Amino acid sequence: MFTFDQLAGFIAVAEELHFGRAAERLNMTQPPLSRQIQKLEKAIGTELLERDNRKVQLTPAGGAFLEEAKRLMALAARAPVTARRIATGRSGVLRIGFTAASGFSILGPLLEEVAEIIPDVDVDLQELVTGEQIEGLLTGRLDLGLARPPFDRDTFDSHLLYREAMMLAVPEGHRLARLTRPVEDADFKDEPLIMHSPTKATYFYDLVVKLLPIQHANVVHTVSQVLTMVSLVAARRGVAFVPHSATLLGLKGVEFLPIAGMDTEQPVELHAIWNRKLENPALRRLLQDLEFRAE
Template sequence: MFTLDQLRGFVAVAEELHFGRAAERLRMTQPPLSRQIQKLERSVGVQLLERDNRTVELTTAGAAFLTEARRLLGLADGALDHVRRIHAGSAGTVRIGFTATAAFGVLPSLLNRVGAAHPEIDLDLHELVTRDQIDGLLTGDLDLGLARPPFDTTTFASRVLQREALLLAVPTTHRLATSRSVSAEDLAHEPLIMHAPTRARYFYDLVVRLIPIAEQNVVHSVSQVLTMLWLVAAGRGVAFVPESAVRLGIEGVTHRRIAGLPPAPVELHLLWLREASNPALRMLLDDVLVADR
Protein backbone atom coordinates (compact mmCIF):
# COMPACT_ATOMS: atom_id res chain seq x y z
CA MET A 1 0.00 0.00 0.00
CA PHE A 2 1.14 3.52 -0.69
CA THR A 3 1.51 6.19 1.99
CA LEU A 4 0.25 9.74 2.27
CA ASP A 5 3.82 11.00 1.99
CA GLN A 6 4.18 9.15 -1.32
CA LEU A 7 0.94 10.72 -2.56
CA ARG A 8 2.09 14.19 -1.54
CA GLY A 9 5.42 13.62 -3.28
CA PHE A 10 3.68 12.47 -6.46
CA VAL A 11 1.28 15.45 -6.48
CA ALA A 12 4.18 17.88 -6.02
CA VAL A 13 6.16 16.34 -8.90
CA ALA A 14 3.07 16.13 -11.12
CA GLU A 15 2.29 19.80 -10.55
CA GLU A 16 5.87 21.07 -10.86
CA LEU A 17 6.96 18.55 -13.56
CA HIS A 18 10.40 18.92 -12.05
CA PHE A 19 11.92 16.83 -9.25
CA GLY A 20 14.18 19.61 -7.98
CA ARG A 21 11.38 22.17 -7.62
CA ALA A 22 9.06 19.55 -6.10
CA ALA A 23 11.71 18.56 -3.54
CA GLU A 24 12.26 22.21 -2.62
CA ARG A 25 8.50 22.70 -2.23
CA LEU A 26 8.35 19.71 0.11
CA ARG A 27 11.46 20.83 2.02
CA MET A 28 13.36 17.65 1.25
CA THR A 29 16.18 16.54 -1.00
CA GLN A 30 15.67 15.03 -4.45
CA PRO A 31 16.93 11.43 -3.89
CA PRO A 32 14.35 10.46 -1.20
CA LEU A 33 11.62 12.07 -3.31
CA SER A 34 12.65 9.93 -6.29
CA ARG A 35 12.52 6.82 -4.08
CA GLN A 36 9.00 7.78 -2.89
CA ILE A 37 7.77 7.98 -6.48
CA GLN A 38 9.37 4.62 -7.34
CA LYS A 39 7.74 2.95 -4.33
CA LEU A 40 4.39 4.50 -5.27
CA GLU A 41 4.62 3.19 -8.82
CA ARG A 42 5.43 -0.29 -7.52
CA SER A 43 2.44 -0.12 -5.17
CA VAL A 44 -0.08 0.88 -7.86
CA GLY A 45 1.56 -1.36 -10.47
CA VAL A 46 1.77 1.21 -13.28
CA GLN A 47 4.20 3.89 -14.43
CA LEU A 48 2.91 7.32 -13.42
CA LEU A 49 5.69 9.56 -14.73
CA GLU A 50 7.84 9.63 -17.86
CA ARG A 51 11.20 11.13 -16.93
CA ASP A 52 14.66 11.53 -18.39
CA ASN A 53 17.56 13.79 -17.56
CA ARG A 54 15.74 16.88 -18.82
CA THR A 55 11.96 16.43 -18.66
CA VAL A 56 9.20 14.96 -16.48
CA GLU A 57 5.78 14.17 -17.96
CA LEU A 58 2.66 12.46 -16.64
CA THR A 59 1.64 9.23 -18.27
CA THR A 60 -2.03 8.74 -19.13
CA ALA A 61 -2.37 6.61 -16.00
CA GLY A 62 -0.47 9.24 -14.03
CA ALA A 63 -2.85 12.00 -15.11
CA ALA A 64 -5.83 9.91 -13.98
CA PHE A 65 -4.11 8.99 -10.72
CA LEU A 66 -3.35 12.66 -9.98
CA THR A 67 -7.06 13.38 -9.63
CA GLU A 68 -7.51 10.48 -7.20
CA ALA A 69 -4.37 11.40 -5.26
CA ARG A 70 -5.63 14.93 -4.70
CA ARG A 71 -9.01 13.57 -3.56
CA LEU A 72 -7.42 11.11 -1.12
CA LEU A 73 -5.17 13.79 0.35
CA GLY A 74 -8.16 16.09 0.73
CA LEU A 75 -10.08 13.38 2.58
CA ALA A 76 -7.12 12.65 4.86
CA ASP A 77 -6.52 16.31 5.66
CA GLY A 78 -10.26 16.83 6.22
CA ALA A 79 -10.42 13.86 8.60
CA LEU A 80 -7.52 15.17 10.66
CA ASP A 81 -9.04 18.63 10.79
CA HIS A 82 -12.43 17.19 11.81
CA VAL A 83 -10.88 15.15 14.64
CA ARG A 84 -9.03 18.21 15.91
CA ARG A 85 -12.24 20.27 15.84
CA ILE A 86 -14.12 17.55 17.71
CA HIS A 87 -11.38 17.53 20.35
CA ALA A 88 -11.59 21.34 20.60
CA GLY A 89 -15.41 21.22 20.77
CA SER A 90 -16.09 23.16 17.54
CA ALA A 91 -17.51 20.00 15.91
CA GLY A 92 -19.20 16.83 17.11
CA THR A 93 -22.67 15.85 18.31
CA VAL A 94 -24.75 17.10 21.24
CA ARG A 95 -27.82 15.00 22.12
CA ILE A 96 -30.57 17.22 23.50
CA GLY A 97 -33.67 16.16 25.39
CA PHE A 98 -36.58 18.59 25.52
CA THR A 99 -40.10 18.75 26.87
CA ALA A 100 -43.01 19.14 24.46
CA THR A 101 -43.71 22.69 25.65
CA ALA A 102 -40.06 23.65 25.03
CA ALA A 103 -40.58 22.75 21.35
CA PHE A 104 -42.94 25.70 20.89
CA GLY A 105 -41.12 27.89 23.39
CA VAL A 106 -37.37 28.37 23.65
CA LEU A 107 -36.09 25.37 21.66
CA PRO A 108 -36.31 26.89 18.16
CA SER A 109 -34.42 30.06 19.11
CA LEU A 110 -31.81 28.02 20.99
CA LEU A 111 -31.23 25.77 17.96
CA ASN A 112 -30.95 28.77 15.65
CA ARG A 113 -28.39 30.43 17.90
CA VAL A 114 -26.28 27.29 18.21
CA GLY A 115 -26.55 26.62 14.47
CA ALA A 116 -25.36 30.11 13.62
CA ALA A 117 -22.44 29.99 16.04
CA HIS A 118 -21.42 26.33 15.51
CA PRO A 119 -22.81 24.94 12.24
CA GLU A 120 -20.54 21.88 12.49
CA ILE A 121 -22.02 20.73 15.81
CA ASP A 122 -24.79 18.22 15.08
CA LEU A 123 -27.82 18.51 17.38
CA ASP A 124 -29.63 15.21 17.98
CA LEU A 125 -33.10 15.94 19.41
CA HIS A 126 -35.21 13.72 21.69
CA GLU A 127 -38.67 14.74 22.97
CA LEU A 128 -38.90 13.42 26.54
CA VAL A 129 -40.56 14.32 29.83
CA THR A 130 -38.20 15.61 32.50
CA ARG A 131 -37.93 12.28 34.34
CA ASP A 132 -36.80 10.51 31.17
CA GLN A 133 -34.36 13.31 30.38
CA ILE A 134 -32.73 12.90 33.79
CA ASP A 135 -32.42 9.16 33.20
CA GLY A 136 -30.87 9.82 29.78
CA LEU A 137 -28.34 12.25 31.20
CA LEU A 138 -27.33 9.79 33.91
CA THR A 139 -26.91 6.89 31.45
CA GLY A 140 -25.03 9.00 28.91
CA ASP A 141 -27.75 8.77 26.26
CA LEU A 142 -28.22 12.56 26.45
CA ASP A 143 -25.76 15.44 26.82
CA LEU A 144 -28.18 18.26 27.54
CA GLY A 145 -31.76 18.65 28.73
CA LEU A 146 -34.41 21.34 28.53
CA ALA A 147 -36.24 20.21 31.62
CA ARG A 148 -38.37 21.23 34.58
CA PRO A 149 -37.16 21.33 38.20
CA PRO A 150 -36.48 19.90 40.69
CA PHE A 151 -33.26 17.94 40.14
CA ASP A 152 -30.23 16.92 42.17
CA THR A 153 -27.98 19.99 42.14
CA THR A 154 -24.97 17.96 43.31
CA THR A 155 -25.18 15.84 40.15
CA PHE A 156 -26.56 18.36 37.66
CA ALA A 157 -25.69 21.90 36.73
CA SER A 158 -28.48 24.06 35.36
CA ARG A 159 -29.44 27.49 34.12
CA VAL A 160 -32.92 28.98 33.87
CA LEU A 161 -33.82 29.46 30.22
CA GLN A 162 -37.38 30.70 30.62
CA ARG A 163 -39.89 31.86 33.20
CA GLU A 164 -43.50 32.28 32.11
CA ALA A 165 -47.06 32.65 33.37
CA LEU A 166 -49.49 29.84 34.10
CA LEU A 167 -52.76 30.43 32.21
CA LEU A 168 -56.21 28.88 32.15
CA ALA A 169 -57.26 27.37 28.81
CA VAL A 170 -61.04 27.36 28.26
CA PRO A 171 -63.30 26.60 25.29
CA THR A 172 -64.01 29.78 23.31
CA THR A 173 -67.74 29.32 24.02
CA HIS A 174 -67.15 29.03 27.78
CA ARG A 175 -68.58 31.64 30.15
CA LEU A 176 -65.03 32.49 31.34
CA ALA A 177 -63.72 33.10 27.82
CA THR A 178 -64.78 36.77 27.96
CA SER A 179 -63.34 37.44 31.42
CA ARG A 180 -60.12 39.45 31.66
CA SER A 181 -58.96 37.05 34.39
CA VAL A 182 -60.42 34.28 36.49
CA SER A 183 -60.13 33.39 40.17
CA ALA A 184 -59.91 30.09 42.01
CA GLU A 185 -63.54 30.58 43.05
CA ASP A 186 -64.58 30.69 39.37
CA LEU A 187 -63.21 27.16 38.99
CA ALA A 188 -64.96 25.59 41.97
CA HIS A 189 -67.38 23.56 39.87
CA GLU A 190 -65.56 23.39 36.53
CA PRO A 191 -64.53 20.04 34.99
CA LEU A 192 -60.74 20.01 35.01
CA ILE A 193 -58.25 18.48 32.59
CA MET A 194 -55.24 17.96 34.84
CA HIS A 195 -51.61 17.07 34.41
CA ALA A 196 -50.86 13.44 35.26
CA PRO A 197 -49.22 13.33 38.71
CA THR A 198 -46.45 10.95 37.56
CA ARG A 199 -45.79 11.65 33.85
CA ALA A 200 -46.27 15.41 34.25
CA ARG A 201 -45.19 15.75 37.84
CA TYR A 202 -43.73 19.27 37.57
CA PHE A 203 -46.94 20.85 36.28
CA TYR A 204 -49.11 18.77 38.59
CA ASP A 205 -47.15 19.84 41.68
CA LEU A 206 -47.07 23.46 40.50
CA VAL A 207 -50.83 23.65 39.94
CA VAL A 208 -51.85 22.00 43.24
CA ARG A 209 -49.41 24.27 45.09
CA LEU A 210 -50.82 27.46 43.57
CA ILE A 211 -54.50 26.66 43.07
CA PRO A 212 -56.97 24.78 45.29
CA ILE A 213 -58.04 21.80 43.19
CA ALA A 214 -61.11 19.69 43.88
CA GLU A 215 -60.11 16.16 42.84
CA GLN A 216 -63.73 15.25 42.14
CA ASN A 217 -63.73 17.86 39.36
CA VAL A 218 -60.87 16.18 37.44
CA VAL A 219 -62.29 14.48 34.35
CA HIS A 220 -59.00 13.69 32.54
CA SER A 221 -55.34 13.37 33.55
CA VAL A 222 -52.84 13.62 30.67
CA SER A 223 -49.10 14.19 30.29
CA GLN A 224 -48.88 16.47 27.23
CA VAL A 225 -50.04 20.09 26.98
CA LEU A 226 -51.08 19.64 23.35
CA THR A 227 -53.44 16.83 24.37
CA MET A 228 -54.90 19.04 27.08
CA LEU A 229 -55.64 21.79 24.57
CA TRP A 230 -57.37 19.42 22.16
CA LEU A 231 -59.56 18.22 25.01
CA VAL A 232 -60.34 21.82 25.95
CA ALA A 233 -61.25 22.59 22.34
CA ALA A 234 -63.60 19.60 22.40
CA GLY A 235 -65.39 21.10 25.43
CA ARG A 236 -64.20 18.43 27.87
CA GLY A 237 -63.14 20.94 30.51
CA VAL A 238 -60.62 23.67 31.36
CA ALA A 239 -56.87 23.24 31.84
CA PHE A 240 -53.83 24.98 33.30
CA VAL A 241 -51.11 25.53 30.68
CA PRO A 242 -47.89 27.55 30.33
CA GLU A 243 -48.19 30.84 28.46
CA SER A 244 -46.04 29.51 25.59
CA ALA A 245 -48.92 27.16 24.72
CA VAL A 246 -50.75 30.18 23.27
CA ARG A 247 -48.36 29.95 20.30
CA LEU A 248 -49.96 26.67 19.26
CA GLY A 249 -53.06 28.57 18.18
CA ILE A 250 -55.47 25.69 18.76
CA GLU A 251 -58.85 26.66 17.31
CA GLY A 252 -61.65 26.70 19.85
CA VAL A 253 -59.37 27.52 22.82
CA THR A 254 -59.10 30.84 24.68
CA HIS A 255 -56.46 31.60 27.32
CA ARG A 256 -57.09 33.69 30.40
CA ARG A 257 -54.96 35.03 33.27
CA ILE A 258 -55.55 33.57 36.73
CA ALA A 259 -55.84 36.14 39.51
CA GLY A 260 -53.56 35.86 42.52
CA LEU A 261 -50.79 33.80 40.92
CA PRO A 262 -47.11 34.81 40.75
CA PRO A 263 -46.40 36.50 37.39
CA ALA A 264 -44.07 33.79 36.02
CA PRO A 265 -44.06 30.59 38.12
CA VAL A 266 -43.34 28.17 35.24
CA GLU A 267 -39.62 27.49 34.82
CA LEU A 268 -37.62 25.73 32.12
CA HIS A 269 -33.97 24.90 32.78
CA LEU A 270 -30.95 23.99 30.71
CA LEU A 271 -29.66 20.87 32.46
CA TRP A 272 -26.41 18.90 32.18
CA LEU A 273 -24.17 16.64 34.23
CA ARG A 274 -21.54 18.49 36.22
CA GLU A 275 -19.03 15.83 35.14
CA ALA A 276 -19.96 15.99 31.43
CA SER A 277 -16.89 15.56 29.19
CA ASN A 278 -18.24 16.07 25.66
CA PRO A 279 -16.09 18.94 24.22
CA ALA A 280 -18.91 20.00 21.86
CA LEU A 281 -21.26 20.31 24.84
CA ARG A 282 -18.76 22.47 26.72
CA MET A 283 -18.39 24.74 23.69
CA LEU A 284 -22.17 25.01 23.30
CA LEU A 285 -22.69 25.73 26.99
CA ASP A 286 -20.06 28.46 27.02
CA ASP A 287 -21.78 30.23 24.13
CA VAL A 288 -25.30 29.81 25.50
CA LEU A 289 -24.33 30.98 28.98
CA VAL A 290 -22.47 33.99 27.65
CA ALA A 291 -25.30 34.90 25.28
CA ASP A 292 -27.91 34.71 28.06
CA ARG A 293 -26.10 36.85 30.61
Protein backbone atom coordinates (compact mmCIF):
# COMPACT_ATOMS: atom_id res chain seq x y z
CA MET A 1 0.00 0.00 0.00
CA PHE A 2 1.28 3.46 -0.82
CA THR A 3 1.52 6.43 1.56
CA PHE A 4 0.40 10.03 1.31
CA ASP A 5 4.07 11.10 1.32
CA GLN A 6 4.59 8.98 -1.78
CA LEU A 7 1.53 10.55 -3.42
CA ALA A 8 2.79 14.05 -2.61
CA GLY A 9 6.18 13.18 -4.07
CA PHE A 10 4.65 11.77 -7.24
CA ILE A 11 2.40 14.82 -7.72
CA ALA A 12 5.36 17.18 -7.33
CA VAL A 13 7.47 15.28 -9.88
CA ALA A 14 4.53 14.94 -12.29
CA GLU A 15 3.87 18.67 -12.18
CA GLU A 16 7.51 19.78 -12.32
CA LEU A 17 8.67 16.98 -14.65
CA HIS A 18 12.03 17.36 -12.92
CA PHE A 19 13.23 15.48 -9.82
CA GLY A 20 15.51 18.29 -8.67
CA ARG A 21 12.82 20.99 -8.75
CA ALA A 22 10.28 18.63 -7.18
CA ALA A 23 12.68 17.78 -4.33
CA GLU A 24 13.33 21.47 -3.74
CA ARG A 25 9.59 22.15 -3.69
CA LEU A 26 9.13 19.43 -1.06
CA ASN A 27 12.14 20.59 1.02
CA MET A 28 13.95 17.29 0.63
CA THR A 29 16.87 15.86 -1.32
CA GLN A 30 16.53 14.04 -4.60
CA PRO A 31 17.60 10.48 -3.60
CA PRO A 32 14.79 9.88 -1.02
CA LEU A 33 12.28 11.37 -3.48
CA SER A 34 13.43 8.91 -6.15
CA ARG A 35 13.04 6.05 -3.65
CA GLN A 36 9.47 7.23 -2.82
CA ILE A 37 8.51 7.11 -6.50
CA GLN A 38 10.04 3.66 -6.90
CA LYS A 39 8.11 2.35 -3.88
CA LEU A 40 4.91 3.90 -5.20
CA GLU A 41 5.33 2.27 -8.60
CA LYS A 42 6.04 -1.07 -6.93
CA ALA A 43 2.92 -0.75 -4.77
CA ILE A 44 0.76 0.10 -7.79
CA GLY A 45 2.38 -2.46 -10.04
CA THR A 46 3.15 -0.25 -13.04
CA GLU A 47 5.53 2.46 -14.19
CA LEU A 48 4.20 5.98 -13.70
CA LEU A 49 7.16 8.02 -14.98
CA GLU A 50 9.57 7.65 -17.87
CA ARG A 51 12.92 9.20 -16.95
CA ASP A 52 16.38 9.42 -18.46
CA ASN A 53 19.30 11.81 -18.07
CA ARG A 54 17.55 14.54 -20.07
CA LYS A 55 13.85 14.47 -19.23
CA VAL A 56 11.02 13.10 -17.10
CA GLN A 57 7.56 12.49 -18.49
CA LEU A 58 4.36 10.74 -17.43
CA THR A 59 3.41 7.36 -18.80
CA PRO A 60 -0.27 6.95 -19.83
CA ALA A 61 -0.83 5.14 -16.54
CA GLY A 62 0.94 7.95 -14.70
CA GLY A 63 -1.28 10.58 -16.33
CA ALA A 64 -4.40 8.73 -15.23
CA PHE A 65 -3.04 8.12 -11.74
CA LEU A 66 -2.11 11.80 -11.31
CA GLU A 67 -5.76 12.87 -11.30
CA GLU A 68 -6.67 10.18 -8.78
CA ALA A 69 -3.68 11.09 -6.61
CA LYS A 70 -4.75 14.74 -6.52
CA ARG A 71 -8.29 13.69 -5.60
CA LEU A 72 -7.02 11.49 -2.78
CA MET A 73 -4.83 14.27 -1.41
CA ALA A 74 -7.76 16.71 -1.53
CA LEU A 75 -9.96 14.23 0.34
CA ALA A 76 -7.25 13.73 2.93
CA ALA A 77 -6.97 17.48 3.42
CA ARG A 78 -10.75 17.83 3.83
CA ALA A 79 -11.19 14.85 6.15
CA PRO A 80 -10.06 16.58 9.39
CA VAL A 81 -12.23 19.61 8.58
CA THR A 82 -15.23 17.38 7.93
CA ALA A 83 -14.62 15.47 11.16
CA ARG A 84 -14.42 18.71 13.15
CA ARG A 85 -17.61 20.04 11.53
CA ILE A 86 -19.50 16.85 12.38
CA ALA A 87 -18.13 16.81 15.93
CA THR A 88 -19.32 20.38 16.50
CA GLY A 89 -22.71 19.76 14.88
CA ARG A 90 -22.05 21.93 11.82
CA SER A 91 -22.26 19.04 9.38
CA GLY A 92 -23.74 15.56 9.13
CA VAL A 93 -27.31 14.26 8.99
CA LEU A 94 -30.27 14.98 11.29
CA ARG A 95 -33.09 12.42 11.08
CA ILE A 96 -36.47 13.81 12.10
CA GLY A 97 -39.69 11.85 12.52
CA PHE A 98 -43.03 13.64 12.35
CA THR A 99 -46.71 12.84 12.52
CA ALA A 100 -48.95 13.66 9.59
CA ALA A 101 -50.69 16.42 11.56
CA SER A 102 -47.39 18.07 12.47
CA GLY A 103 -46.44 17.91 8.81
CA PHE A 104 -49.00 20.56 7.91
CA SER A 105 -48.60 22.67 11.03
CA ILE A 106 -45.27 23.07 12.79
CA LEU A 107 -42.89 21.11 10.56
CA GLY A 108 -42.37 23.94 8.07
CA PRO A 109 -41.42 26.61 10.64
CA LEU A 110 -39.20 24.13 12.48
CA LEU A 111 -37.29 23.25 9.30
CA GLU A 112 -36.71 26.95 8.68
CA GLU A 113 -35.10 27.22 12.12
CA VAL A 114 -33.03 24.09 11.50
CA ALA A 115 -31.77 25.55 8.21
CA GLU A 116 -30.79 28.76 9.97
CA ILE A 117 -29.04 27.10 12.92
CA ILE A 118 -27.28 24.20 11.14
CA PRO A 119 -27.40 25.11 7.43
CA ASP A 120 -24.84 22.52 6.33
CA VAL A 121 -26.58 19.58 8.00
CA ASP A 122 -28.70 17.33 5.78
CA VAL A 123 -32.21 16.68 7.13
CA ASP A 124 -33.79 13.25 6.63
CA LEU A 125 -37.58 13.43 7.17
CA GLN A 126 -39.70 10.39 7.98
CA GLU A 127 -43.49 10.51 8.40
CA LEU A 128 -44.30 8.12 11.26
CA VAL A 129 -46.94 7.72 13.93
CA THR A 130 -45.79 8.32 17.50
CA GLY A 131 -45.21 4.64 18.30
CA GLU A 132 -42.96 4.25 15.26
CA GLN A 133 -41.05 7.40 16.18
CA ILE A 134 -40.40 6.14 19.70
CA GLU A 135 -39.07 2.87 18.29
CA GLY A 136 -36.85 4.82 15.90
CA LEU A 137 -35.48 6.99 18.71
CA LEU A 138 -34.74 3.91 20.82
CA THR A 139 -32.92 2.10 18.01
CA GLY A 140 -31.03 5.17 16.79
CA ARG A 141 -32.80 5.38 13.42
CA LEU A 142 -34.16 8.81 14.44
CA ASP A 143 -32.56 11.74 16.23
CA LEU A 144 -35.63 13.87 16.88
CA GLY A 145 -39.36 13.18 16.91
CA LEU A 146 -42.41 15.43 16.64
CA ALA A 147 -44.79 13.22 18.54
CA ARG A 148 -47.76 12.93 20.85
CA PRO A 149 -47.68 11.83 24.48
CA PRO A 150 -47.41 9.64 26.40
CA PHE A 151 -43.75 8.66 26.29
CA ASP A 152 -41.24 7.42 28.85
CA ARG A 153 -39.79 10.53 30.48
CA ASP A 154 -36.98 8.49 31.99
CA THR A 155 -35.84 7.64 28.47
CA PHE A 156 -36.77 10.79 26.56
CA ASP A 157 -36.26 14.50 27.04
CA SER A 158 -38.95 16.68 25.51
CA HIS A 159 -40.11 20.16 24.68
CA LEU A 160 -43.79 21.05 24.39
CA LEU A 161 -44.14 22.69 20.99
CA TYR A 162 -47.79 23.71 21.24
CA ARG A 163 -51.27 22.91 22.44
CA GLU A 164 -54.41 23.15 20.36
CA ALA A 165 -58.14 22.54 20.58
CA MET A 166 -60.08 19.62 19.17
CA MET A 167 -62.66 20.56 16.55
CA LEU A 168 -65.54 18.83 14.79
CA ALA A 169 -65.11 18.46 11.03
CA VAL A 170 -68.44 18.29 9.18
CA PRO A 171 -69.39 18.27 5.49
CA GLU A 172 -69.96 21.71 3.98
CA GLY A 173 -73.57 22.81 4.52
CA HIS A 174 -74.15 20.32 7.34
CA ARG A 175 -76.93 21.19 9.77
CA LEU A 176 -74.42 21.62 12.62
CA ALA A 177 -72.59 24.28 10.61
CA ARG A 178 -75.66 26.48 10.98
CA LEU A 179 -75.35 26.63 14.75
CA THR A 180 -74.43 30.00 16.18
CA ARG A 181 -72.66 28.46 19.17
CA PRO A 182 -70.01 25.79 19.84
CA VAL A 183 -71.13 22.21 19.25
CA GLU A 184 -72.33 20.40 22.38
CA ASP A 185 -72.47 16.69 23.17
CA ALA A 186 -76.15 16.31 22.35
CA ASP A 187 -75.67 17.89 18.91
CA PHE A 188 -73.65 15.03 17.43
CA LYS A 189 -74.96 12.01 19.36
CA ASP A 190 -76.79 10.60 16.31
CA GLU A 191 -74.21 11.54 13.65
CA PRO A 192 -72.27 8.89 11.66
CA LEU A 193 -68.76 9.13 13.04
CA ILE A 194 -65.34 8.72 11.43
CA MET A 195 -63.18 7.60 14.33
CA HIS A 196 -59.47 7.29 15.10
CA SER A 197 -57.94 3.83 15.13
CA PRO A 198 -57.43 2.64 18.73
CA THR A 199 -54.19 0.89 17.71
CA LYS A 200 -52.60 3.14 15.07
CA ALA A 201 -53.87 6.51 16.36
CA THR A 202 -53.91 5.67 20.04
CA TYR A 203 -53.26 9.20 21.29
CA PHE A 204 -56.23 10.76 19.49
CA TYR A 205 -58.50 7.78 20.16
CA ASP A 206 -57.84 7.85 23.91
CA LEU A 207 -58.18 11.64 24.02
CA VAL A 208 -61.52 11.70 22.19
CA VAL A 209 -62.97 8.84 24.23
CA LYS A 210 -61.87 10.54 27.44
CA LEU A 211 -63.26 13.97 26.60
CA LEU A 212 -66.41 13.23 24.59
CA PRO A 213 -69.38 10.87 24.89
CA ILE A 214 -68.70 8.73 21.85
CA GLN A 215 -71.48 6.46 20.62
CA HIS A 216 -69.44 3.57 19.20
CA ALA A 217 -72.50 2.23 17.41
CA ASN A 218 -72.33 5.38 15.24
CA VAL A 219 -68.77 4.71 14.03
CA VAL A 220 -68.83 4.09 10.28
CA HIS A 221 -65.09 4.30 9.52
CA THR A 222 -61.92 3.82 11.59
CA VAL A 223 -58.71 5.37 10.20
CA SER A 224 -55.26 6.36 11.44
CA GLN A 225 -54.48 9.62 9.63
CA VAL A 226 -56.11 13.03 10.10
CA LEU A 227 -55.90 13.74 6.37
CA THR A 228 -57.86 10.58 5.63
CA MET A 229 -60.50 11.55 8.18
CA VAL A 230 -60.99 14.99 6.68
CA SER A 231 -61.13 13.54 3.17
CA LEU A 232 -63.90 11.17 4.26
CA VAL A 233 -65.78 14.08 5.81
CA ALA A 234 -65.51 15.95 2.51
CA ALA A 235 -66.99 12.84 0.86
CA ARG A 236 -69.94 13.21 3.26
CA ARG A 237 -69.25 9.89 4.98
CA GLY A 238 -69.67 11.34 8.46
CA VAL A 239 -68.23 13.81 10.96
CA ALA A 240 -64.86 13.58 12.72
CA PHE A 241 -62.98 14.98 15.69
CA VAL A 242 -59.71 16.51 14.50
CA PRO A 243 -57.03 18.85 15.90
CA HIS A 244 -57.35 22.55 15.07
CA SER A 245 -54.27 22.30 12.83
CA ALA A 246 -56.37 20.24 10.39
CA THR A 247 -57.97 23.54 9.32
CA LEU A 248 -54.69 24.26 7.52
CA LEU A 249 -55.31 21.41 5.09
CA GLY A 250 -57.55 23.61 2.96
CA LEU A 251 -59.70 20.74 1.66
CA LYS A 252 -62.89 21.83 -0.04
CA GLY A 253 -66.24 20.58 1.19
CA VAL A 254 -65.37 20.62 4.90
CA GLU A 255 -66.24 23.00 7.72
CA PHE A 256 -64.56 22.99 11.13
CA LEU A 257 -66.72 23.74 14.14
CA PRO A 258 -65.65 24.65 17.68
CA ILE A 259 -66.60 22.21 20.43
CA ALA A 260 -67.90 23.54 23.72
CA GLY A 261 -65.11 23.77 26.30
CA MET A 262 -62.26 22.93 23.89
CA ASP A 263 -61.29 26.53 23.14
CA THR A 264 -60.01 27.05 26.68
CA GLU A 265 -58.85 23.51 27.46
CA GLN A 266 -56.75 22.91 24.32
CA PRO A 267 -56.04 19.28 25.14
CA VAL A 268 -54.10 18.27 22.00
CA GLU A 269 -50.33 18.37 22.56
CA LEU A 270 -47.34 18.02 20.27
CA HIS A 271 -43.85 17.55 21.69
CA ALA A 272 -40.35 17.48 20.32
CA ILE A 273 -38.77 14.40 21.90
CA TRP A 274 -35.29 12.95 21.81
CA ASN A 275 -33.39 10.16 23.50
CA ARG A 276 -31.58 11.28 26.66
CA LYS A 277 -28.57 9.34 25.35
CA LEU A 278 -28.34 11.57 22.28
CA GLU A 279 -25.13 11.11 20.35
CA ASN A 280 -25.66 13.24 17.24
CA PRO A 281 -23.68 16.50 17.63
CA ALA A 282 -25.97 18.22 15.10
CA LEU A 283 -28.97 17.49 17.33
CA ARG A 284 -27.09 18.70 20.40
CA ARG A 285 -26.28 21.97 18.68
CA LEU A 286 -29.85 22.39 17.43
CA LEU A 287 -31.30 21.84 20.90
CA GLN A 288 -28.88 24.29 22.44
CA ASP A 289 -29.71 27.00 19.92
CA LEU A 290 -33.45 26.43 20.18
CA GLU A 291 -33.10 26.50 23.95
CA PHE A 292 -35.10 23.34 24.38
CA ARG A 293 -35.34 22.20 27.98
CA ALA A 294 -36.39 18.87 29.38
CA GLU A 295 -39.79 19.12 30.97
